[in-house]
Amino acid sequence: MIPATFDYVRAGSVDEAVDALKQHGDEAKLLAGGHSLLPLMKLRFAAPEVLIDLGRVEQLRGVCDLGDGRLAIGSMTRHIDVMDDPLVREHCGVLADVTAKVGDPQVRHRGTIGGALAHGDAASDLPAVLAALEGTLVAQGPNGTREIAASDFFVDYLTTSLEDDELVTEVRVPKIVGPWGWHYEKFTRVAQAWAIVGVLAMVKRSNGSIEEARVGLTNMATVPVRASGVEQALAGHSPDAIADAAANAADGTNPSSDLSASAEYREHLARVLTRRALEAAAR
Amino acid sequence: MTRVGMTVDGEPYEHEVEPRLLLVHYLRDVLEKTGTNIGCDTSNCGACTVHLDGRSAKSCTVLAVQADGSQVDTVEGLAEPSSDADETDGWHPLQKAFHTEHGLQCGYCTPGMIMAAKDLLEENPDPDETEVREGLEGNLCRCTGYVNIVKAVRTAAAELREGASS
Numbered sequence: 001m002i003p004a005t006f007d008y009v010r011a012g013s014v015d016e017a018v019d020a021l022k023q024h025g026d027e028a029k030l031l032a033g034g035h036s037l038l039p040l041m042k043l044r045f046a047a048p049e050v051l052i053d054l055g056r057v058e059q060l061r062g063v064c065d066l067g068d069g070r071l072a073i074g075s076m077t078r079h080i081d082v083m084d085d086p087l088v089r090e091h092c093g094v095l096a097d098v099t100a101k102v103g104d105p106q107v108r109h110r111g112t113i114g115g116a117l118a119h120g121d122a123a124s125d126l127p128a129v130l131a132a133l134e135g136t137l138v139a140q141g142p143n144g145t146r147e148i149a150a151s152d153f154f155v156d157y158l159t160t161s162l163e164d165d166e167l168v169t170e171v172r173v174p175k176i177v178g179p180w181g182w183h184y185e186k187f188t189r190v191a192q193a194w195a196i197v198g199v200l201a202m203v204k205r206s207n208g209s210i211e212e213a214r215v216g217l218t219n220m221a222t223v224p225v226r227a228s229g230v231e232q233a234l235a236g237h238s239p240d241a242i243a244d245a246a247a248n249a250a251d252g253t254n255p256s257s258d259l260s261a262s263a264e265y266r267e268h269l270a271r272v273l274t275r276r277a278l279e280a281a282a283r
Numbered sequence: 284m285t286r287v288g289m290t291v292d293g294e295p296y297e298h299e300v301e302p303r304l305l306l307v308h309y310l311r312d313v314l315e316k317t318g319t320n321i322g323c324d325t326s327n328c329g330a331c332t333v334h335l336d337g338r339s340a341k342s343c344t345v346l347a348v349q350a351d352g353s354q355v356d357t358v359e360g361l362a363e364p365s366s367d368a369d370e371t372d373g374w375h376p377l378q379k380a381f382h383t384e385h386g387l388q389c390g391y392c393t394p395g396m397i398m399a400a401k402d403l404l405e406e407n408p409d410p411d412e413t414e415v416r417e418g419l420e421g422n423l424c425r426c427t428g429y430v431n432i433v434k435a436v437r438t439a440a441a442e443l444r445e446g447a448s449s
Contacts, residue, residue: 001324008285008302008348031349038344039326042305051302055349080338104421105402106329109338110345191423192327 003041009052014059014140014169017052021165022142024050030167031055032076032115035107036124060114060169063087069175072138075114075168079103082113091175094182094202098129101186103193114168117153120160120223122256123194125186127154127224128216132200135173141166154223179205183280185273186218189260195219196260197269199227199249201277203234210234210241210282220253220270227251230274239282246275287351291316292360300347307331307342309350310357318359318394322423329422332395333357339402341421358394361401376442377401377435386435388426396422400436408444410437 009028011017021028029048031037032055040046054060060076063085071087082088082099089096102108102116102125116126117137130137130150137148142165153160162168186198198218204211213234215227229252233245250267257263288297291314298313310316310333319342322330326344333342334356342355365373371382377397380386387393396419403410403418410418415433424432 002305002308003303005301005303010348031346034346034349035326035344038346041303042324042343053349104329105399105418106332106339106341106421107326109335110340193420 001042003038004044004047006048007050009050010056011052011054012056014057014167017054017057017167018140018142018165020050020052021167024052026164028052028164030115030118032118033078033111034115035103035111036115036119036121054167065091066172069177070172071175073113073171073173075118075170076112077114079108079111079113079116080105083108092133092173094133094176094180094184094200095129095173097182098125098184098200101125101184101193107193113171117171118160118162118168120154120156120158122157122222122224123196123219125184125195125198125218128198128200128218129184130171130173131224131226132202132214132216133173135171137168138170138172139163139166140169145169147172150224157222159222181205181281181283183277185277185280187269187273197255197266197273199270199273199277201274201281203278203281205282209236209238211236213278213281215249215274215278217249217253217270217274220250220255220266222254222256225253227253227270227274230278234278239279242278242282243275246271246278249274285348285351287347289350289353289355291355292357302346302348304347305343306333306335306345306347306350306355309347310342310355316357316359319357320391320394322391322395327423328392328395329399329419330392330395332398332422334398334402337405339399339421356398358397361397375401376439376446377404380435380439380442381432384431384435384438386427386432387424392422392424396424396432400439403436404440404443408447409440412437 028050031053060074182202184200187196195218200216202214217225227249229248230245250270255263255266284299320330322328331342361375363373415436
């Protein structure tokens with residue numbers, strides 16, 4: 001399969017990329033690692049007239065400590081470099097652990113954190129992490145930069161609140177402080193790494209009980225969802241409450257039906273995987 | 284057309300290519316290096332795996348223009364030249380092990396399996412069975428059931444460790 005023809009622009013800096021976006025508007029797409037976009041272009045589901053390659057924009061790679069209790073990860077940082085980064089591993093291990101479950105090794109060598117998030121795929125693992133962490137994305141456009149909360153970023157299937165002339169430059173996540181445990185449960189077809197349903201559970205323990213719980217659901221709606229009913233049911237309770245709380249994990253979700261699973265089966269998976277993820281996170 | 288230059292299996296190449304040309308088509312159709320196969324063409328099966336700047340990548344999901352300035356290594360560059368009658372002499376330990384352990388039936392997935400396994404062994408010289416299976420997660424074989432592939436990778440790992448320590 002071969003993509004439709006396009007004009008190729010290689011951006012050397014963020015400013016060059018923004019200028020190109022401004023010039024070409026919605027005819028242009030940004031190329032990060034290409035592991036979401038190129039498969040769509042090969043299937044001709046996407047046929048941008050202009051492709052702006054960010055591969056040479058070195059300023060978008062790497063991780064730094066913002067000094068305000070958060071880490072900033074450059075949008076073009078590849079999954080493998082997020083997983084292996086010492087700052088991420090020390091301060092936000094949950095992001096490293098879930099990133100290690102994205103795709104397969106070859107995909108993690110090329111795919112980027114910003115590309116995966118900006119693609120806005122409901123079956124992608126990282127949006128649920130960002131939702132559970134209450135992280136933010138920094139977008140840059142012709143009028144400067146703005147910071148967008150994860151809960152405002154994902155709008156609909158493959159749709160984010162990015163403007164046509166904006167690009168994601170940074171992903172910001174809080175450092176995890178205190179006795180938090182986490183676990184990501186992902187149900188897939190054996191031959192494919194896309195989540196049929198994924199559940200990220202984060203649990204803060206205190207004197208044998210759960211002080212705070214966060215549950216992020218992958219592929220249970222067109223956007224990542226927090227299982228807020230489950231979270232509220234667990235706050236201040238013993239881990240014995242997990243099974244009953246997890247029974248409500250599908251409340252308020254709106255999963256799709258496709259070849260892999262019906263919506264009803266996805267709701268069942270959400271309940272089972274939420275229980276498993278919470279039990280593992282609370283251990 | 285866009286000018287690209289890259290080193291493939293140690294040799295420098297430069298061509299004018301269409302921006303939409305995929306790296307795997309550049310390797311196979313322009314350079315006529317057909318050792319790298321195209322399998323599913325949808326980023327799933329890993330038959331087209333090559334190394335891009337030292338790490339495994341699916342060359343059906345990379346544009347040739349993205350690889351500009353890179354070092355590309357394919358299965359064709361693995362074997363050392365062999366002058367004597369037995370051409371298996373120069374084979375890489377992974378190539379030998381896939382042969383001796385029957386790590387293939389039809390052989391279509393093998394170039395990608397070997398390149399993915401090479402990346403794995405460079406990161407982890409002594410993987411256990413689970414680690415091999417996880418390391419080859421991005422490569423599908425529809426004949427063997429993977430048992431002999433895993434054996435082959437662990438056999439090659441042992442030979443490579445021995446080579447490194449002697």
